Amino acid sequence: MRSAGRSWLLLTGFILFYVIYLLFGALIFSSIERPVEEKLRHDMEVLKREFLNQSCVSAASLDDFLLRVLAANKYGVSVLGNVSVTSNWDLAASMFFANTLVTTIGYGQATPLSDTGKAFSIFYALIGVPFTMLVLTACVQRLLYPLVLAPVSLLQRSGLEPRSATAFHFMLLLFLVVLCFFVAPAAIFTVVEGSWTFLDGIYFCFISLCTIGLGDFVPGMQSGQKYRPLYLGSVMVYLFLGLMMMYLLLRTFHKLSDIHGLTTLLQLPRCEDSDSDEDRDPIVDRGEASQSQTEKAASRPLEPGSQVSYNTISKG
Amino acid sequence: MTLTPQEEREVVATVMKWKTVTAIFLLVVLYLVMGAAVFRSLEQPHESEQRLAILSQKLQFLSRHSCVNQSQLEELVKQVVSAIRSGVNPAGTLTNNSSLWDLSSAFFFAGTVITTIGFGNISPHTEGGRIFCIVYALLGIPLFGFLLAGVGDQLGTIFGKGIDKVEKMFVHGEISQTKIWVISTLLFVLFGCLLFVALPAAIFKHIEGWSALESLYFVVITLTTIGFGDFVAGENTTSGSDIEYMDYYKPVVWFWILVGLAYFAAILSMIGDWLKVISKRTKEEVGEIRAHAAEWTANVSAEFKETRRRVSIEIHDKFQRAASIKRKLSSELGFSPASELTLPKRTVSVNFNNERDRNEKEAGLHCSTPSATNGTLTMNGPDPERGEISIIEHLK
Numbered sequence: 144m145r146s147a148g149r150s151w152l153l154l155t156g157f158i159l160f161y162v163i164y165l166l167f168g169a170l171i172f173s174s175i176e177r178p179v180e181e182k183l184r185h186d187m188e189v190l191k192r193e194f195l196n197q198s199c200v201s202a203a204s205l206d207d208f209l210l211r212v213l214a215a216n217k218y219g220v221s222v223l224g225n226v227s228v229t230s231n232w233d234l235a236a237s238m239f240f241a242n243t244l245v246t247t248i249g250y251g252q253a254t255p256l257s258d259t260g261k262a263f264s265i266f267y268a269l270i271g272v273p274f275t276m277l278v279l280t281a282c283v284q285r286l287l288y289p290l291v292l293a294p295v296s297l298l299q300r301s302g303l304e305p306r307s308a309t310a311f312h313f314m315l316l317l318f319l320v321v322l323c324f325f326v327a328p329a330a331i332f333t334v335v336e337g338s339w340t341f342l343d344g345i346y347f348c349f350i351s352l353c354t355i356g357l358g359d360f361v362p363g364m365q366s367g368q369k370y371r372p373l374y375l376g377s378v379m380v381y382l383f384l385g386l387m388m389m390y391l392l393l394r395t396f397h398k399l400s401d402i403h404g405l406t407t408l409l410q411l412p413r414c415e416d417s418d419s420d421e422d423r424d425p426i427v428d429r430g431e432a433s434q435s436q437t438e439k440a441a442s443r444p445l446e447p448g449s450q451v452s453y454n455t456i457s458k459g
Numbered sequence: 460m461t462l463t464p465q466e467e468r469e470v471v472a473t474v475m476k477w478k479t480v481t482a483i484f485l486l487v488v489l490y491l492v493m494g495a496a497v498f499r500s501l502e503q504p505h506e507s508e509q510r511l512a513i514l515s516q517k518l519q520f521l522s523r524h525s526c527v528n529q530s531q532l533e534e535l536v537k538q539v540v541s542a543i544r545s546g547v548n549p550a551g552t553l554t555n556n557s558s559l560w561d562l563s564s565a566f567f568f569a570g571t572v573i574t575t576i577g578f579g580n581i582s583p584h585t586e587g588g589r590i591f592c593i594v595y596a597l598l599g600i601p602l603f604g605f606l607l608a609g610v611g612d613q614l615g616t617i618f619g620k621g622i623d624k625v626e627k628m629f630v631h632g633e634i635s636q637t638k639i640w641v642i643s644t645l646l647f648v649l650f651g652c653l654l655f656v657a658l659p660a661a662i663f664k665h666i667e668g669w670s671a672l673e674s675l676y677f678v679v680i681t682l683t684t685i686g687f688g689d690f691v692a693g694e695n696t697t698s699g700s701d702i703e704y705m706d707y708y709k710p711v712v713w714f715w716i717l718v719g720l721a722y723f724a725a726i727l728s729m730i731g732d733w734l735k736v737i738s739k740r741t742k743e744e745v746g747e748i749r750a751h752a753a754e755w756t757a758n759v760s761a762e763f764k765e766t767r768r769r770v771s772i773e774i775h776d777k778f779q780r781a782a783s784i785k786r787k788l789s790s791e792l793g794f795s796p797a798s799e800l801t802l803p804k805r806t807v808s809v810n811f812n813n814e815r816d817r818n819e820k821e822a823g824l825h826c827s828t829p830s831a832t833n834g835t836l837t838m839n840g841p842d843p844e845r846g847e848i849s850i851i852e853h854l855k
Contacts, residue, residue, distance in 0.1 A: 145806040148589045151773070153609070160602075169562055169563075169565035169566035169568070170562070170565070177583055179585050179588075180560055183542055184542075185731075186538075186542075187538065187539075187542050190535065190538050194527075194531070194535055197526075199524050199525070199526040199527075200520075200524045200527060202524075204520070204523070204524070206516075207822065208516065208520050209539055211513060211516050212513065212536055212539055212540070213543055214508055215510075215512075216540055232499050232503040232506050233499065233503070234495055234496070234499055237494075237495035238491055238492065238494075238495035239498040240492035241491045241493070242491055243685075244494070244685060245487075245490070245494075247683055247684045247685045247686075248577075248685070249576075249577065249680065249684075249685030249686045249687050249688075250579065251578070251579045251686070251687035251688040251689060254687045254689040256505040256506065256686075257504075257505045258670075258672055260505075261672055261673065261676040262672060262676075263497060263678075264676065264679075264680070265675065265676055265679045267494050267497075267685070268679060268680070268683050269679065269687060270490075271494070272488060272683050272685075272727075273727055274486075274487060274490065275487060276727070278487050286710050289738055292812070301674075319818075342586060342589065342590070343589075345593070346589045346590075346592070346593060348594075348708050349596070350577065350592050350593075350596075353575055353596055353600060354569075354577070354684065355572055355576070355577030355686075356575075356576045356577045356579070356597060356685075356686065357578075357579040357582040357688075358577070358579035358582070358687075358688060359582040359584075360580060386669045393601075415660070422759070427766075
């Protein structure tokens with residue numbers, strides 16, 4: 144009875160802390176972005192006035208025109224230049240769209256316009272999202288042994304004690320992932336996408352790999368992009384691999400916190416080890432084999448598509 | 460290199476799983492390609508339509524207002540588009556529009572970042588904003604993950620209690636466990652769909668003015684955390700409309716997202732469990748077959764060993780008995796060292812005779828002894844068995 148009460152207390156504590164965190168974020172975002180927005184609005188006003196002054200266009204017709212531009216832009220149709228050659232719905236771009244749908248990234252720079260498209264998206268997502276989650280989970284299970292368990296046991300055999308071995312390994316893995324999946328792709332994006340800075344590249348990588356997918360930066364949307372299908376295909380591969388690595392990181396971190404006792408402290412569900420035999424070996428080789436890891440994993444992986452929060456929720 | 464049985468099992472399991480993983484991966488790729496083809500066939504016509512429409516608008520505008528040349532217009536449109544991307548709506552008077560970064564909208568934005576929905580109708584444009592967004596998400600996503608896990612657990616307990624009640628209701632009906640489980644899961648799914656999908660969709664339809672399909676589309680896209688951002692509740696996304704939202708609208712939407720996500724998570728884990736059970740069953744079945752095969756071979760070899768053992772023991776026993784008889788015979792015929800065999804010799808000899816007969820019998824030589832010997836034996840009195848033992852002891 145006491146433990147149930149304690150879990151409720153913890154939950155309310157979490158919710159409270161979460162709300163505070165949101166408020167804090169809101170304040171900071173507001174203070175950073177609002178001045179810029181004001182300036183932009185002011186600039187727009189000036190622009191409009193200038194335009195109206197030097198032309199015969201009436202304000203009403205301009206507004207009307209702008210509204211239509213707005214509507215078209217919402218659907219990704221640009222009005223600049225001639226009719227742009229790149230479609231948002233050729234096969235490569237459609238596949239990219241399907242990929243953003245099933246990984247739950249969901250950029251939104253191109254969204255289904257037709258009713259049938261919307262209905263199809265619903266069904267496609269409902270089936271595809273769990274499916275992708277399953278694939279990612281299966282892949283990570285396979286990768287867990289060579290990338291995590293084997294190196295950790297190697298470290299232990301070379302003399303480190305279990306806790307520091309796991310921590311050191313986690314740091315190493317984190318560093319490698321950041322290097323290969325954030326820094327390197329950002330550099331590549333800076334080169335390929337003309338208008339992106341390095342920070343924009345890192346921002347894009349992070350927002351995509353956490354499956355937030357705001358959509359303010361989407362690769363391959365510039366007009367005149369060479370080898371667009373190949374480019375989009377490689378971005379898709381990068382996203383999939385990146386999601387896998389993020390999930391792996393999260394699993395490793397969860398196991399690490401299990402060993403260091405964090406999960407028991409916060410009364411969180413322990414890292415669930417799957418039904419396979421090799422996963423039952425704890426990261427700590429034989430030493431702390433007494434730790435039974437039978438409870439359901441509550442932590443969901445950061446990415447994907449899966450997970451509840453698909454992403455945040457277990458991908459475990 | 461010889462593997463222990465456990466290692467062997469692991470190797471086999473690994474091999475099997477790689478095959479499964481590649482199979483599933485190929486399936487996903489196929490799924491993506493199929494989706495791409497369907498999306499293309501559905502959407503491209505519409506896109507071309509839109510494009511033609513806006514192009515004709517542009518030409519119309521240019522022709523109607525001849526003092527505007529193309530480049531000027533392009534310049535204006537470029538600025539307008541970037542303004543729209545920053546969330547500033549250039550149509551209408553720009554002073555009345557509410558900011559996209561006032562506290563409640565920023566709160567909503569922070570929420571979309573943490574839940575990884577990421578609508579994108581608002582996004583940070585300054586460098587500082589973007590860096591902060593990264594850091595914020597790094598900490599906030601796991602935090603939200605824990606929260607969701609907690610909420611999901613509570614939902615699960617409520618669901619479990621509900622199942623118990625349902626089971627109690629059905630106890631008299633003698634319905635099997637699996638049926639109850641299936642029925643309760645269906646009820647859970649239906650009830651949850653009603654509460655977290657259908658009801659909110661209806662509310663959105665009413666308040667936001669979307670069509671039924673659009674509301675459902677928004678609900679699904681949001682609760683799966685895809686979050687395109689073409690429809691966002693509370694952000695007035697349908698162009699040309701100006702909806703007055705109540706103050707508590709956005710927080711309520713937010714709370715719905717939280718519980719709805721937990722619900723979807725529960726459904727997902729249920730699907731995952733089913734898939735695990737199915738895969739476990741197939742694994743078990745395959746494992747059973749292999750176990751049967753192993754058992755059969757083990758049995759056969761064990762039986763073989765047993766037969767060999769029995770035969771060898773029998774032979775050994777017979778050999779031993781033959782040897783002991785031989786010794787008795789030889790000692791009886793005169794080379795026996797025991798001095799105690801004088802007086803009781805007769806008796807002993809009688810016993811011996813009897814013993815010999817008995818031994819002969821035991822050695823399987825199957826001599827039939829007349830009952831007279833038994834009579835003499837009983838005259839002497841010693842218990843046949845005890846006598847036998849004592850004599851054999853003597854012999855030794």
